Amino acid sequence: MKYITAIIILLVCASAGANSFVEIIGEDSDSYLQVKEQPVVVRETISESMPSFDLEQGLLKTNIERLTSQYMPLYELVWSLDDRLEQYSNVAIVGDSYEDLLEQISRQYIIGACIRPNNVVEMYDIQANRFYCED
Known part of the structure; x- marks a missing residue:
């Protein structure tokens, strides 16, 4: 069962577009994968005064x-x-x-x-x- 889950995750990751990411929902045997279209934006704060x-x-x-x-x-x-x-x-x-x-x-x-x-x-x-x- 672990191998099948790993293969499914690999296939979903491979088919996900450049602007999407994979999120695993749940932790029990009913877990499923959901592909979201909105990426999480991480912004680093850079100040003008920083060297x-x-x-x-x-x-x-x-x-x-x-x-x-x-x-x-x-x-x-x-x-x-x-x-x-x-x-x-x-x-x-x-x-x-x-x-x-x-x-x-x-x-x-x-x-x-x-x-x-x-x-x-x-x-x-x-x-x-x-x-x-x-x-």
Whole structure:
């Protein structure tokens, strides 16, 4: 019975249009599937005052230098990574702060970013230096 239900769910999901979603009604043996035509709209609140940055296609180091000079102009960038790391497309990112923007980029490339108290932003290889930024 479980396999038949799974097949039915798969068929309904496959036949549902791009503007519809599948909702399971009930939890007992009388459960049935209902396809609704109105999708649920999820809106993320983005304020005009939130920091944003346009990552441009090209070297990642150049993008991080632009980001740092835009939001933390008194800080110096120390780059301990391969200079050939690249951003392959233009992307706009939005965050709560400079640190959040930097973290979004760092997670994408699996690299570390450390903002030091002596006005230095250091980018490093997190795989080689796992606990490098722990002060």
